[in-house]
Amino acid sequence: MTIVLGANQYGKAECRLVRIDRETPRHRITDVSVTSQLRGDLDAVHIEGDNAHVVATDTQKNTVYAFARDGIGAIENFALRLGAHFTGNFDWITGGRWEIEQYQWSRIANGEDGYDHSFVKASDEKRNTIVTVDGDDISIVSGISDLVVLNSTASEFWGYPKDRYTTLKETTDRILATSVSARWRYLTTELDFDKTFDDVRSIMLDAFVSTHSLALQQSLFQMGKQVLEAHPEIGEIKFSMPNIHHFLVDLEPFGLDNPGEVFYVADRPYGLIEATVERDDAPDAGRAWDTVPGFC
Numbered sequence: 001m002t003i004v005l006g007a008n009q010y011g012k013a014e015c016r017l018v019r020i021d022r023e024t025p026r027h028r029i030t031d032v033s034v035t036s037q038l039r040g041d042l043d044a045v046h047i048e049g050d051n052a053h054v055v056a057t058d059t060q061k062n063t064v065y066a067f068a069r070d071g072i073g074a075i076e077n078f079a080l081r082l083g084a085h086f087t088g089n090f091d092w093i094t095g096g097r098w099e100i101e102q103y104q105w106s107r108i109a110n111g112e113d114g115y116d117h118s119f120v121k122a123s124d125e126k127r128n129t130i131v132t133v134d135g136d137d138i139s140i141v142s143g144i145s146d147l148v149v150l151n152s153t154a155s156e157f158w159g160y161p162k163d164r165y166t167t168l169k170e171t172t173d174r175i176l177a178t179s180v181s182a183r184w185r186y187l188t189t190e191l192d193f194d195k196t197f198d199d200v201r202s203i204m205l206d207a208f209v210s211t212h213s214l215a216l217q218q219s220l221f222q223m224g225k226q227v228l229e230a231h232p233e234i235g236e237i238k239f240s241m242p243n244i245h246h247f248l249v250d251l252e253p254f255g256l257d258n259p260g261e262v263f264y265v266a267d268r269p270y271g272l273i274e275a276t277v278e279r280d281d282a283p284d285a286g287r288a289w290d291t292v293p294g295f296c
């Protein structure tokens, strides 16, 4: 029996970086966390401690900051630039993984347009991407997380099997709330990623609003279906959506009715609904999803 080295990658995780575009007095802010990881002929360092092929994680971090000097643009394009740089400049680096999470800022309100150089953290919502390079193969999986939405009606849940452990009452009017995490795989590297992201987000929101929901699963599927129908450049989309339960408070002990007005929000446990919505003729995903945690 011989012990051999298996899959490996290494790099600098979570290089937090804020860039201000200040060509005009109306500044723009880009706030990201970038993780760079390289793959290739790296046996010698693992087996013998020979660092000849090790592009230091410190160098990777510096490259991220230096590249930001030329602008960031869409996070997908920034990740693609980093990938091309490392695989193009070091023969033995044959691939890697570049993950970027972007935090949202909006302008502090001032009339219609907001202030030029003053910002407020918009929400916990994040945009993200993972670009994976393997030789000539490039995959881009982008997404959104912590998009918290709520319908205060137009949601029902009934018709489920009952057994001796079932206590849940059927309902034809409940609150439906969730925190959407979604990731989708692009079938091309040539795209206006900012515009596409905005559109995917808005389609998901529209579908959540317009689906009279008999189950969170049904809302999820509609969100994915409508994204894929509008965007042929997306192969599949995966969702992870907790059901943020809102339970009606029993006000009877106080001699009060509660016609769907006062709720307590349960922290945990929570239902967790996950699914992939895909087109049946999408090109094979290969290893695109291998290092995307938290989705089925």
Ligand SMILES: O=c1[nH]c(=O)c2[nH]c(=O)[nH]c2[nH]1
Residues within 6 Å of the ligand: 157, 168, 214, 215, 216, 217, 243, 271
């Ligand atoms: O939308 C829902 N889907 C379920 O699978 C489920 N299960 C449950 O108890 N409540 C709900 N709600």
